[in-house]
Amino acid sequence: MEPRIVLETRNLRKEFNGLVAVADVSLQVREGELHAIIGPNGAGKTTLFNLISGVLPPTAGKVLLRGRDITGLPPHQIARRGIGRSFQITNLFPNLTVLESVRLAAQARGRRSLYFWAHYRRYREYEERALAIIHQVGLAGREHIPARALPHGDQRKLEIALLLATGPDVLLLDEPTAGMAAGEIPLLTDLIRRLREEGGRTILLVEHKMDVVMNLSDRITVMHQGRILAEGTPAEISADERVQRAYLGEL
């Protein structure tokens, strides 16, 4: 049986004043897989994520989620449909504590956010979910520290915690290990591996660290100058000569 396609882009294109950041990218992401996107800086990976998650409107092309056209929907509606993302450049709530940030992400999943007459602590389930996720990403003990006061590595973990708390079934992870100390990276790759093995989630991962990508991915797409250069299993990609020349050779 053919694997189901969860997320698909069709000839997706984005131009910034003539600069083509994403050039007619058609991508198919299969359900339950971890699909990595690699490519040199400026290849258009973050822009592709911005188009999928509704942060930017595409110049042309379509984004389909389970066959439904979601092109041009506002970010909150795309998030509500189960696409969650983390950011390459840390993007948090600076003055909110770890617990409050993750609790808000958990609350976003529910339907009680307009209950302006009730005290927020009445809904313990959000808090409990937040605490469980804080534990899962390795931030236990930091619940009451404001996001801005966290060391960079912990901010990256909080970024992932926010994503997980909203409970998406498609995860867009944009360089989750960016700027992390080498010693902390295994914790994060373990987390991603566990997310994948738990099943039920489809993960689109942008990552520079090739060992991480080769180990974790089911499929890899290589982007270069806004285009798809190659696509295949990790074995196929590491054997591909064009990829060697355009990207791997640079490292």
Added chain:
Amino acid sequence: MEKTGFPLWLRRHWPGLVILTLMSLFPFLAGLAMGDPAAVPPEIQGVGRVLALAETGRAKFWQGMVIQMFILAVFAMSYDLLLGYTGVISFGHAMFFGTGGYVVGLLVKHAGWSAGAAVGVLLLVALLQSLMVGALSLRVKGVYLAMVTLAFAEFFYILAEATDFRQYTGADDGLHGIYPPPFLSPTDHRTRFYFLALVFFLTMYLAARRLVNSPTGRVMVAIRENEARAAMLGYNTFVYKLVALVAAGVMAALAGALNAFFNLGVTPSVLSVATTIDVLAMTIVGGAGTLTGPVLGAAIVHLLGYWLNRLFGQTWVLLFGVTFILIVVFLPYGIVGTVQARSWRWRAVWRERWRRIKEGRKFPLPS
């Protein structure tokens, strides 16, 4: 043993209770301290004398000052729901305050309505007005939003000053003779009006506190912190900003209505930019993003205005400007905000020391 129930509640809330008690006793203490004994017939004695003294001399005047502070405090809290809690900078908040005054004024004076019915209709008007203003202004952000809200407020200001409607609004003279029911007259029964204002203030404070501590209020704070990120979590940020604006608009309108009843009238100045700047100053001086901040800010600005005006006459505005700048420079988070930040930092430092002491006990240093 863990304290539960009433003792715990008392322990947590005693500062509020002390303040509440002082606020409730204020008219009588003022009466004893500053009332005019000559104005009260000698045959009135005991409790009756205290009540009567409160209606005389400087006791009456100072109750008026505090009534005005309660009204401004509610106005400032309402502004802070936008500025401090949601991060929405509106330059048109005077519009709601002024609407409150003019709507009850027109209904009571020209339509002969009772004060209660007029306030009921005002609730509806303020709801519609804030929904409309919100729908049209909250789509844009930052300076643009400030400009759009300013334009709305200026529209109402011009409307209030327009000579075409002089027979209704009194144009630049304002609308005078807005009387509350006689038993609540601010001139004949100042103490009663004082308690009306106190109850109004407490109700609005508790309502605002509940809102900011509700699931909705927490989303408002998330929007203040990082609106784009809040949207990426799945929140339709427009809706939450609209809720904040409607709550703020209705609160400000009610404060404006009470203001009109207290002053027995309104003038177009309540709709002017100066009124918005006043409320902005109160919020910032006290501490944006807290509720006690704007309350304290309103009290300070009102008192400072009174004293500076008495001491220096017309130049007081300039002196107030200087004071304002000093406060902003030395207390960047306002009075309450700065004190809170300090005490948090101190608490964190002490928690850390305490932890080290305890750990030291568990793992004694090798000797």
